[in-house]
Amino acid sequence: MNCLEYRRTLLERPTDPGSGAREHQLACRACADWTTQQQRFEQRLAYALSVPVPEGVAERVMLHAAWRSPRPHWQTIAATVAAVTLGALLAIQLADQPVLAQSVLTHVYDEPDLLIPGSEPVDPARLKAVLERVGGTLDGTIGSVLHAGLCPVGGKLAAHLVVAGEHGPIAVLVMPEYGVATNTAVGDDKLHGAIVPVGRGSVAVIGFRGESLDVLAERVRTQLSIADHGA
Amino acid sequence: MTDKRRKFGTLVAALLPQLYRYAYWLNQDGQIAEDVVQDALLRAWRAIDSLKDETRAKAWLLTIVRREHARRFEGVQPVFVDLGALELADTAYPAEAAADAADLRRLIAELEPAYREPLVLQVVVGLSCEEIAELLDLNKATVLTRLFRARRLLTQRVAAPVVTDAGGIL
Numbered sequence: 001m002n003c004l005e006y007r008r009t010l011l012e013r014p015t016d017p018g019s020g021a022r023e024h025q026l027a028c029r030a031c032a033d034w035t036t037q038q039q040r041f042e043q044r045l046a047y048a049l050s051v052p053v054p055e056g057v058a059e060r061v062m063l064h065a066a067w068r069s070p071r072p073h074w075q076t077i078a079a080t081v082a083a084v085t086l087g088a089l090l091a092i093q094l095a096d097q098p099v100l101a102q103s104v105l106t107h108v109y110d111e112p113d114l115l116i117p118g119s120e121p122v123d124p125a126r127l128k129a130v131l132e133r134v135g136g137t138l139d140g141t142i143g144s145v146l147h148a149g150l151c152p153v154g155g156k157l158a159a160h161l162v163v164a165g166e167h168g169p170i171a172v173l174v175m176p177e178y179g180v181a182t183n184t185a186v187g188d189d190k191l192h193g194a195i196v197p198v199g200r201g202s203v204a205v206i207g208f209r210g211e212s213l214d215v216l217a218e219r220v221r222t223q224l225s226i227a228d229h230g231a
Numbered sequence: 232m233t234d235k236r237r238k239f240g241t242l243v244a245a246l247l248p249q250l251y252r253y254a255y256w257l258n259q260d261g262q263i264a265e266d267v268v269q270d271a272l273l274r275a276w277r278a279i280d281s282l283k284d285e286t287r288a289k290a291w292l293l294t295i296v297r298r299e300h301a302r303r304f305e306g307v308q309p310v311f312v313d314l315g316a317l318e319l320a321d322t323a324y325p326a327e328a329a330a331d332a333a334d335l336r337r338l339i340a341e342l343e344p345a346y347r348e349p350l351v352l353q354v355v356v357g358l359s360c361e362e363i364a365e366l367l368d369l370n371k372a373t374v375l376t377r378l379f380r381a382r383r384l385l386t387q388r389v390a391a392p393v394v395t396d397a398g399g400i401l
Contacts, residue, residue, distance in 0.1 A: 012378075041386060044331060047332050048331075048332040048335035050252060053251045061272045061276075062236075
């Protein structure tokens, strides 16, 4: 092994270059010195890349997994058929709706897991952090929030909250990049709701048909604010 | 607890730090990385029966994390984060090492994703060049070139030219 091959080997396998490389290192002073510097840099690199991992992520995943069993094959097929049918119906029904309303409904359908009831309320600190990322502040409570995450809606960053309703989960999408002049109705044969103007942006409140959303929409309108300059 | 759930729990416990760090370096946002990893693992759980070869579990999960990240942020302008404002606690190491890591993190974040991603997969996840090439759908020579350039850029920027004298190795 020559110097060129040695250094290429070390680049390819920095932690375990093999016996041939070790023999070359012992025999070549220049490569031995280079390796010392290289290993020092690799240690710094490994340390810098190893950002701290938040606590409790594994536990939360296993908690969710506990009530979301893997689907048997026939159920997967049925779910696929249902999704395709629903998608086709949705496309027909949304043809006349504003673009934002379409984006909102499409996003809710894209996150089918969040339409399934049975989760635990999220940590208030997490809710606060998620809202802050979109410039949102909650003054009071809008109900039991079961999920809080960041998602793209129509290509723009939004906060996706899920609030417990009487007939199932209710999606609350906080969208700082989309302003609406007045309340805009959203719906199809399965879901219904409204996009409400809040500050410079808007908030969509979407639930299953039969779910009363007026109280939650009013809470959102009065207790949630979106700053002029979100994250 | 079923065997299947126990097996999945073992996988999660063993691989979560690597998956999280990989997701973190895809966008440098801890909150989003956590969401991406959680959603990716739940997708993995639902599809666990499709994992026939357990020795491929790491590559399988990394692929799901990568796809989940791409799915979420397809067409979205990246959100640039001031790494200096991030609270990445380095309490287990001396302050000097923590300061050095913070500087290096800033430089790593400035690397083009095409260079940063293979570097993370090699250093943090421990994948071989062949595995990185397969995951990123590249050939091995391209992976080697990107790894070399990533290190060269970093060492040039931290003014510690440990790789530059190997400029002709590829």
